[in-house]
Amino acid sequence: MSGLVALDPARHETVRFDAAAAGRGRAIAQLGRGEIALAACDMPLCFAKDGGTGRFNLVALMALGGDNLFAGAGGFHATYMPQAVLLGAFRLAEGGSGLAIDPADASIGARGAALIERGAVTSLVAELRAALQRLVEDVAAARALAEALARHRLLRPWRLVLRRAEAREHALDGLYTIDEEALAALDEAAVVALHRDGSLAAAAVIAASRQQLERLRQLHDAAQPDARIVVGELRLTSEPRARLDNHVI
Amino acid sequence: MSANQRHDDAPVTEVVVVGGGSAGWIAACRLAAQAQRTRSGVAVTLVESARIPTVGVGEGTWPTMRNTLAKIGISETDFVRGCDAAFKQGARFAGWTDDSPGEGYYHPLNPPAGATELDLAPHWLAQSDAPEAADFATWVDFQATLCDAGLAPKSITTPEWVGQANYAYHLDAGKFATLLREHAVERLGVRHVLGDVARVEQGDGGDVTALVLADGAAIAGDLFVDCTGFAALLIGGVYAVPFRRCGDVLFADRAIALQVPYDREDAPITCHTVSTAQAAGWIWDIGLWTRRGVGHVYSSAHIGDDEAEAALRRYVGPAADSLTARRITIDGGHRERFWQNNVVAVGLSAGFIEPLEASALMLIEASMDAIADRLPRTRGAMRVAARQFNAAFTHHWARIIEFLKLHYAITKRTDTDFWRDNASPATWPDGLAERLELWRTQPPAPQDFDHAREVFSWPSYQYVLHGMRFDAHYAPIDPAAPESALARRHLARAERARAEAMQRLPRHRDLIRAVREHGLQAV
Ligand SMILES: Cc1cc2nc3c(=O)[nH]c(=O)nc-3n(C[C@H](O)[C@H](O)[C@H](O)COP(=O)(O)OP(=O)(O)OC[C@H]3O[C@@H](n4cnc5c(N)ncnc54)[C@H](O)[C@@H]3O)c2cc1C
Numbered sequence: 001m002s003g004l005v006a007l008d009p010a011r012h013e014t015v016r017f018d019a020a021a022a023g024r025g026r027a028i029a030q031l032g033r034g035e036i037a038l039a040a041c042d043m044p045l046c047f048a049k050d051g052g053t054g055r056f057n058l059v060a061l062m063a064l065g066g067d068n069l070f071a072g073a074g075g076f077h078a079t080y081m082p083q084a085v086l087l088g089a090f091r092l093a094e095g096g097s098g099l100a101i102d103p104a105d106a107s108i109g110a111r112g113a114a115l116i117e118r119g120a121v122t123s124l125v126a127e128l129r130a131a132l133q134r135l136v137e138d139v140a141a142a143r144a145l146a147e148a149l150a151r152h153r154l155l156r157p158w159r160l161v162l163r164r165a166e167a168r169e170h171a172l173d174g175l176y177t178i179d180e181e182a183l184a185a186l187d188e189a190a191v192v193a194l195h196r197d198g199s200l201a202a203a204a205v206i207a208a209s210r211q212q213l214e215r216l217r218q219l220h221d222a223a224q225p226d227a228r229i230v231v232g233e234l235r236l237t238s239e240p241r242a243r244l245d246n247h248v249i
Numbered sequence: 250m251s252a253n254q255r256h257d258d259a260p261v262t263e264v265v266v267v268g269g270g271s272a273g274w275i276a277a278c279r280l281a282a283q284a285q286r287t288r289s290g291v292a293v294t295l296v297e298s299a300r301i302p303t304v305g306v307g308e309g310t311w312p313t314m315r316n317t318l319a320k321i322g323i324s325e326t327d328f329v330r331g332c333d334a335a336f337k338q339g340a341r342f343a344g345w346t347d348d349s350p351g352e353g354y355y356h357p358l359n360p361p362a363g364a365t366e367l368d369l370a371p372h373w374l375a376q377s378d379a380p381e382a383a384d385f386a387t388w389v390d391f392q393a394t395l396c397d398a399g400l401a402p403k404s405i406t407t408p409e410w411v412g413q414a415n416y417a418y419h420l421d422a423g424k425f426a427t428l429l430r431e432h433a434v435e436r437l438g439v440r441h442v443l444g445d446v447a448r449v450e451q452g453d454g455g456d457v458t459a460l461v462l463a464d465g466a467a468i469a470g471d472l473f474v475d476c477t478g479f480a481a482l483l484i485g486g487v488y489a490v491p492f493r494r495c496g497d498v499l500f501a502d503r504a505i506a507l508q509v510p511y512d513r514e515d516a517p518i519t520c521h522t523v524s525t526a527q528a529a530g531w532i533w534d535i536g537l538w539t540r541r542g543v544g545h546v547y548s549s550a551h552i553g554d555d556e557a558e559a560a561l562r563r564y565v566g567p568a569a570d571s572l573t574a575r576r577i578t579i580d581g582g583h584r585e586r587f588w589q590n591n592v593v594a595v596g597l598s599a600g601f602i603e604p605l606e607a608s609a610l611m612l613i614e615a616s617m618d619a620i621a622d623r624l625p626r627t628r629g630a631m632r633v634a635a636r637q638f639n640a641a642f643t644h645h646w647a648r649i650i651e652f653l654k655l656h657y658a659i660t661k662r663t664d665t666d667f668w669r670d671n672a673s674p675a676t677w678p679d680g681l682a683e684r685l686e687l688w689r690t691q692p693p694a695p696q697d698f699d700h701a702r703e704v705f706s707w708p709s710y711q712y713v714l715h716g717m718r719f720d721a722h723y724a725p726i727d728p729a730a731p732e733s734a735l736a737r738r739h740l741a742r743a744e745r746a747r748a749e750a751m752q753r754l755p756r757h758r759d760l761i762r763a764v765r766e767h768g769l770q771a772v
Contacts, residue, residue: 053767054405155772174406176772 003104007097007125009116015103017124018112022085023071025106027063029084032138033145036202040209042070042078044216046158047146047176056146056155056176057139058206061216064229065162065170069219071106077219083135092132097121099129148199152190154182159234160213164227171234178207256453257629261471262291264624267446267460267483268476269297271307271422272596272613274429276474278321279617281437283624291624294440295433296460296468301445303426304478304597306506306577308535308542309337309522309607310417312358315410317614323432325409326768331428332420333538335518335761338392338402340606344526346717347661354384354716355396355521356606358415360708361389363739370692370711372736375726385715388740391747396521398751401760409769413750417607419522419535419542442468446477449487456591456628457483472631474620475594479601484584484594492600494582495650498678499657500548500667501530501603504577505558509541509568520757524605525564528552529667532564533604538761546579546603551667579603583646588635591628593620600646605653608704612645615704645704651681652705652713658685659717688714689721 007015023029028048031039036058039045043060050057060082062068070078076085089105092098101108101115113124149155156179160172183203186194194200213231221228266277277295284291318328328334339357346352361369369389376382386393392414395402402414433439444462452458459469475483484490496502523534530547545561552560554576562569583600587593595616601609619638625631657671658681674682684697693710714721726733755763 049406049770051406052763054407054763054770055767056770150770150772153771155770157772 003102004091004100005103006093006095007099007101007115007121009097009119009121012101013116013119014110015101015108015116016110016112016114017089017128018107018109019081019086020075021071021109021112022081022088022105022107023062023068023076026068026071026085026088028059028061029082029088030139031058031060031082031084031142032135033058033141033202034138035080035082036142036205038080039082040205040212042080042212042215043082043209044212045206045209047155048174049176055143056150058142058146059175061175061213064160064216064220064231065172066220069216069223072223083131083138087128087132087135090128090132092129092136097125099125099132145199145202148194148197149178149203152182152186152194154179154186154203156182158210161232161234163230163232167227177210178203180207183207252453257627259471259628261625261627261631263470264291264293264472264474265460265468265470266293266295266474266476267297268478268596268598269295269426269430270303270476270478270596271426271429271610272478272598273297273474273476274426274433275317275321275610275613276476276595276617276620277433277439278429278437279317279621280474280624281433281439282321283621285437289624292440293433293438294442294468294470296442296444296446296462298445299443301480303422304577305422305575306504306542306544307422307604307610308419308537309533309604309610310420311607311611311614312415312417313611313614314418315416317617319410321429321432322436323428324769324771326764328418328420328428329538329761329764329769332418332424333540334418334420335537336402336520336757337417337419337535338396338414338521340522340524341396342524342526342656342713342716345524345531345656345660345662348526348664354712355386355393356709356712356716357386357390357392357396357521358417359390359392360415360706361711362743363735364708367732367735367739368692368694369736369739370715371723371726372733372740373715374692374721374723386712389743391743391750394747395750395754396519399517399520399757400751400754401520401757402754403760404753404755405760405763405767405769407769408772413754419537421537421539442466446482449483451487454590455488457487471591471628472625473592475592475598476596478597479580481584481594481598483592484587484589484598488589488592490589490594491585492580492582493585494580495602496581498650498654498676499581499602500550500670501546502579502581503549503554503557504544504546504579504603505554505561506542506544506575506577507561507565507569507572509543509565509572511540512568515758517756518758518761522607526662527557527560528665530557531605532561534564536757538765546605548667551665551670585643586639587616587642588638591631593635593638595620599642602650602653605656606649606705608649611704612642612649615645616642641700644700647678647680648698648703648705651678651684652709654678654681655685655710655713656717659714659719661718688719690723692721692723 039060047056048059089102089107091100093100155176158175158177162170266273281293341355343353373388402412402416434441446460447463448461450459457473459467461467518536525532529551532545535542545557547557581602587599596613625634662668693707
C-alpha cells in the first residue's frame with residue numbers, strides 16, 4: 001500500500017478494476033464486524049495488533065507463510081471475498097475524485113471495469129467510495145468488539161508453527177484468538193452483557209473458525225503437492241511473568 | 250488452656266498499616282489484594298498523618314515493581330498514565346572509575362547472554378585487551394546499545410509487563426502514592442484513617458494492641474506495619490530497636506533534590522538512570538514523562554551543603570536557576586531487627602542508605618512478599634515468621650551495603666579525600682574485602698553467596714567489576730574447548746537480538762506517548 005496515488009482522470013484514463021484478481025499478495029485482511037459469519041465459512045478469523053496503536057483488529061487469515069491461498073489464476077476461490085480484499089487497491093481521499101488507488105495492486109490493470117471514461121470518473125468510483133465508507137464503519141465496529149473481548153481478557157496468543165518436510169520450522173507470530181478457558185470462566189454479569197451486545201455469539205464463531213486452518217492446509221497442499229505442510233499450534237507451558245521475580249535473572 | 254496458649258492461638262485478622270508514603274500504600278495494597286484474592290477475611294486499615302508530609306522522593310524502581318503492580322491489580326497502562334512513569338533499563342555510572350571525559354559504564358537489567366548456561370566473563374576478559382574490544386556490558390548483551398540509542402525496551406504491540414529487554418520504571422513518587430491510595434480504598438476495600446498517632450497501647454508481653462490518635466480514636470489490630478518513614482514511630486519509638494549505622498562504609502549523609510522541566514515538549518527521555526560521580530558523592534538523573542528528577546547525594550564530611558548545591562546547579566545548567574532545591578538528611582543504616590513482637594517495620598522506618606542502586610522500593614516489595622504472601626495466621630506463628638524475616642533482611646541489608654560499596658571501593662579516582670577514603674580497604678566490609686580477593690582470579694558466581702536468592706545476583710557484580718575495569722586474571726580460555734563454542738553461539742544469538750531490537754524498538758518517548766494514548770494490551 002505504499003504506492004497510493006490520487007485517482008486522476010487525466011492520468012488514469014486506461015486504468016481498469018478487475019475484482020476477481022483482488023487478493024494476490026495479501027496474507028491477511030481486516031474484517032468488519034458484519035463480515036464475521038460470511039468470512040468464517042472460508043477462513044480462520046483471528047486478531048492482530050495495529051502496529052501504531054497496539055489495538056486489536058479482526059482479521060481473516062488467507063495464507064500459510066506464502067501467498068494468498070484463495071487468489072489464483074482463475075479468480076478468488078472462496079464463497080466470500082472480504083471487503084478489505086475487494087477494496088484493497090483503494091482508499092478514500094480528500095478532494096479530486098475522492099479516491100486514491102494503488103496501481104501496483106493485482107486488481108488494477110488493463111482488464112475489468114473502467115474507472116474513467118471520456119475524461120470523467122464512472123459511477124463505479126462512487127460505488128467504491130460508498131463501499132469504503134461502509135467498510136471503515138464496519139471495521140470500527142469490529143475494533144469495538146475486539147476491545148470488549150480484550151477488556152474481559154478473552155483473547156490469547158495464537159501461535160502457529162508451520163513445518164514443511166525437510167525444511168525448518170516457521171512460526172506465524174502476532175495472531176490472537178478467543179481464549180475459551182477464559183470464556184468458560186466468565187462471571188454471570190459479564191456473560192449477560194456480552195450476550196446482549198452480540199459479542200458472545202461473535203466470539204463463538206471466531207473461535208470455531210480456527211478449524212478453517214485445515215482448509216488453508218488443504219489448499220496449500222493442493223497447490224504445492226511436493227511441499228506439503230504441517231500446521232501446529234504452540235501452547236505456552238509456563239507463565240512468562242515468573243521470569244520477573246529477580247533483579248537481573 | 251493457659252494464658253500463653255491463648256495468646257499463641259489468637260488469630261491474625263486485623264492488620265493496621267501506619268504511614269501513607271510509598272511503603273504504607275504498597276503494604277496496604279499487597280495485604281488487601283491478597284486478602285481479596287483468597288477471601289481470607291483479613292481486614293486492612295491504613296492510618297496516616299495529614300500533617301506530616303511523605304518524603305516525596307524515590308523515583309527509580311527495580312523490575313520487581315512489575316510483579317508488585319500485577320499482584321496489586323493495577324494495569325501497566327494505568328500505572329504509566331497515573332505516575333508520569335517512564336521505562337528504566339538500568340543505570341549508567343559516569344565518572345566513577347576515573348574522571349576522564351566520557352568515562353562510564355552500564356549496569357543493565359538484562360543478564361549477560363546465556364547466563365543460565367554459562368559465564369561469559371572469562372571469555373570477555375580474554376579478548377578485552379584487543380584494540381576496539383567492546384566494553385563488558387555491550388559485549389555480553391544488547392541492552393546498553395538500546396540505552397545509548399534512546400530506544401525503549403518494548404513496543405506498543407508488546408503485552409503489559411512483558412519486554413523485549415528487561416525493564417523497571419522511573420516514577421513520580423507523589424503520584425504513585427496517590428494512585429496506590431485510590432486503588433487501595435476504591436478497589437481493595439482498605440479503610441483509610443487520617444490522624445496523628447499520639448499514643449500506643451500495649452498489652453501482655455509488650456504487644457501493641459491499639460494506636461490512639463490525637464482526636465482520641467483508638468485503632469486496634471493484631472499486626473501493625475510501621476511505615477512511618479524516618480520517624481520510625483513503633484519500631485524505634487515504642488520498641489527502641491537499635492539502629493545499626495553504616496556511615497563508616499557508605500559516607501553519603503545528605504541529598505539535595507531538584508525537579509527539572511524538559512526544555513521542549515519532545516525532548517528525548519533517557520531510558521536509564523544516569524549516576525554521575527562528583528567530588529564528594531554523585532548526582533542522580535531520572536527522566537519522567539513530564540520532567541527530570543535530579544539530585545546530589547554527598548558526604549557532609551567531605552563537602553559543604555552550599556558547595557554541593559552549587560555543584561548540582563552547575564550540573565543542571567541555566568534550567569536550575571528558577572528552581573528551589575530540597576535538602577534531605579540521610580542517616581545511613583538499618584534496624585537490628587525489623588519485626589519485633591507484632592510490629593514489622595517496612596520502608597524508611599526499617600532503614601535507608603544512599604539510593605545508588607534504587608533498592609529501597611525493592612526492599613519494601615520484598616518485605617511485603619514475605620509478609621502478605623505468608624501472613625501468619627496466629628500470634629504464635631508470628632514468632633517464627635518474625636525470626637525468618639529478621640534473618641533474611643539482616644542478610645539483604647548487609648549484601649546491599651557491600652554491593653553499593655563495591656561501586657566506590659574499586660575506583661581509580663584519587664582526586665579527592667572522598668574517593669581516596671572510599672578506596673581504602675579500612676572502610677570496606679569484611680565480606681566485600683574477602684570476595685574481592687576471590688574475584689581477582691575468578692568471576693562472581695552464584696556459589697559466592699549464602700542465599701539462593703540474593704537481591705543482587707552475580708551478574709550485577711560482574712557488570713560493576715568489569716565496568717570499572719577491575720584488575721582480574723581468570724583462567725585462560727581455550728578457543729577450541731566445547732564451552733568456547735557454546736559462548737560463541739550465545740554471543741551470535743545476542744548479536745541477532747541486538748540487530749532486531751535496534752530495528753524494531755521505538756524511541757522511548759514515542760512508546761510512552763503511545764501507551765498514554767492507546768494503552769497496552771494484557772496479551
Ligand atoms: C534522596 C532520596 C532518594 C531516593 N531515591 C530512591 C530511589 O531512586 N529508589 C528507591 O527505591 N527509593 C529511593 N528512596 C527511598 C524512597 O523514597 C522510600 O523508600 C520510599 O519513599 C518509602 O518511604 P516511606 O513510605 O517509608 O516513608 P515516607 O514517605 O516518609 O512516609 C511516612 C508516612 O508516615 C506518616 N507518619 C509519620 N509519623 C506519623 C504519626 N505519628 N502518625 C501518623 N502518621 C505518621 C507520614 O504522614 C507519612 O505518610 C530515596 C530516598 C531519598 C531520601
